[in-house]
Amino acid sequence: MLKKALIVFKYAVLSLIALIQIYPFIWMLLFSLKDNNEIFSGNVMGFPREIHWENYSFALQDGNTMKYFLNSVIVCSASIVLSLLISLMVAYAVSRMRWKYGKQLLTFFLLGIMIPGQAIILPIYITIHMIKIYNTLFSLILVYTAICLPTSIFVLSAYMQNLPRELEESSALDGANIYRIFFGIIVPVIKPAIATVVIFSFLTVWNEFMFAYILIGDSNLMTITVGLFAMQGKYFTNWGPIGAALVIASFPTIAIYLAINKNIQKSLIIGAVKG
Amino acid sequence: MLSTPYEIQFGVKLIIMDKLLGSKKTIAIFVLPGVIFFTLMIFIPIIASVAFSFFEWDGIGKMQFIGFQNFRSLLQDNIDNYWISVKNTVIMALLTAGVQLPLAFILAVVLSEGIKGEGFFRTVYFTPVVVSSSVIGLLFLKIYNPDYGILNVILKHLGLESLTTAWLGNPKTALAALFFPIVWQYIGYHMLLLYAGIKSISPEIFESAKIDGAKLSTIVRKITLPMIAPMIEVCLTLGIIGSIKIFDLSIILTNNGEPLGATLVQAGLMYKQIFQYGMYGLGSATSILIIIQCLLVTVILQRIFKNTRI
Structure with a gap:
């Protein structure tokens, strides 16, 4: 029982650290597809409601x-x-x-x-x-x-x-x-x-x-x-x-x-x- | 004396190989491009930096020899707040040795035990290492954004609104906010190095220790740590030298030392002295102090770890 709990704990910690290491990049990907209105109106962390590909063409050209x-x-x-x-x-x-x-x-x-x-x-x-x-x-x-x-x-x-x-x-x-x-x-x-x-x-x-x-x-x-x-x-x-x-x-x-x-x-x- | 055909063939071979690999002309052709390049781009510039550090010079006017005055200004008179930049270096070095490395070591030990998903975790932990410091810096600029950055947003969600702040603008939090991404980014690097070290220990050693009933803590203390001491030395050297050399993130995150000089680092100071104040001599002295520290750290760590080598 104790051993099992220990294993669960180990995976929980490892996964938490994995999340900390990788989440900033996921967040970066998410906000790269949003427009300012969406971010400023409170959707900071979630998925974009509407995908704004034009951000990429703006970044590449302008x-x-x-x-x-x-x-x-x-x-x-x-x-x-x-x-x-x-x-x-x-x-x-x-x-x-x-x-x-x-x-x-x-x-x-x-x-x-x-x-x-x-x-x-x-x-x-x-x-x-x-x-x-x-x-x-x-x-x-x-x-x-x-x-x-x-x-x-x-x-x-x-x-x-x-x-x-x-x-x-x-x-x-x-x-x-x-x-x-x-x-x-x-x-x-x-x-x-x-x-x-x-x-x-x-x-x-x-x-x-x-x-x-x-x-x-x-x-x-x-x-x-x-x-x-x-x-x-x-x-x-x-x-x-x-x-x-x-x-x-x-x-x-x-x-x-x-x-x-x-x-x-x-x-x-x-x-x-x-x- | 007659030689056997075998000896003749052997002799011919020696002569041919000697001619081929010992020809001065060929050696010169192979070596010269590298030597010239390295001498012009690395060696002479180092000598020049050392020389500049003994002069007062604005880059345009006459150079005036002033001996060790630049070093005295920095070390004794604390000009341009030199010692604040050193203090910040020491803090970062302590973070590396006291937080980053222990965490990396724990991760390396856990992953090297061969748990399920080991490769996945290793890949994920290491990912930030391959991303440039400028992307990391700009990303954390967004993470720390007072209004829409995830740090403050998460704190608000957790009901910890009182903790939210302008992380990079607040003199109390700016240094921590500058150093956190560095600790975060390179944990995976140290983990990988230590992991490689642990994996190179023969598994039989661990097995026999386990059969003898040794506890995990004993195994780590008596086997793992001593056996990977050389790798720990590599990590410490890289981490501390990295702390001495910090530049990119300081420029990107805190505009080279803001707010109020709280986050000043040595390389940033050197940049200010040379490219903003036009004090080429003083800036060179700062850069020479940076090299001296890097060399000292390398040598001191070599000394410390000398006795641990098996």
Whole structure:
């Protein structure tokens, strides 16, 4: 009897916490479909009496969310590809090539994991003004690529270290050059590690706020995190469209998360432990 | 001396591999893009920040070397209310260590026992982690809305109208209102890390303890906690460093320190000094103090947890 009561209690608590963790998002979804009249007349928590899809088109066009979203997609894909390529190459050199300073180089890069963004923001800001790329997506791509490097290099090199030596040998004896070996053999073999790195970088870049807030002033070039904030400032009394914009902004991460949540959980564990 | 064909083949292999993986040119090609990028974008900026912190500079005029004066202004003269931002950091760090982590640990222990719906709960608890802090911030702006936010509405429904307030505007509640979303968002992250730690302990250890009649509390104290000490270290490091670095939510929720400077955080102060007051040197000193704290926390936690490593 006591045991049963305990189990019921356990589930009740777990469910209550689940509700606390998930309800704000459900509420967000609900008010994204309401108009102000409905909210102001007292239906704050319930289902919308009438579904207002136009909130979404308002958010996408008048609220500029479409533009912010595309900017984020561009910045994200460019910095992920760039940082992945660079870190794959560095990771290969430090983990498998034969030279003296591989370890030291890895330590040099790992310094970057411990350093908070605040430590570099002003020099970056000044430099970006100096080379006249303030207010460009390119400036963000450069910064995000750099931010993603340390963790990516660490995860990839840890993975590459454990590959058997014979992997390169057989094709080397067949006369393949280093680039064929690297792109044709090593890269395909470490796909799981690449997935981890891509997920980790994606979440870092898609959700980044500080650099985007400081390096972009032109509202046409804002990424989604800062763009939403700007939109909130402009339409803060307009509940529906803001809710819609929030739903649109969180949709990619939540959808990808629900689709491959095992992988994402694994990536974030690895990212945290290595970092 | 004659070599056997096998030895010749082995030697050839060594030479080929050495040429392939030891060529200075190839190594340079592989390493240089990363080294150049990292040096320009991370390494030199750090050095520059350190250098700036010893100067008085408004970003336009002449730089004047003033030694440690910026640090003295912050630490001794409490300029711009520096110590309030530190106090707020400490409060957030204590919340992480004292509330967030224990809760996450309890959840991790319960879920790792393999209850029904384990995967569902884990997925739900973790969901806020993948959402950006700016969405979280704007969402809580709505949750705290004095008239139509769910917090006040729920309180009214429960007959607790007297408790309702403008959460972010009231100096008494603003700091709690700023920190709650952070605790809320990352509980799932810590839970997942601790869960992964517990799952990596071999189940036989738990079984034999149970056979010996050990109570759950004993098992947790004698087996689980010591075995996942490294993971606890990771969580504490991430959580406390995260507290030192808080920026996004402070900008979004409390307009960087409002009301009346009650919610000022260090990164927010740095932003004000640099981008609002134009005090590049002073702001850099604040950022250097942020780095020093992050490094100190990492090192101190490593020391503390050194003895717990098996």
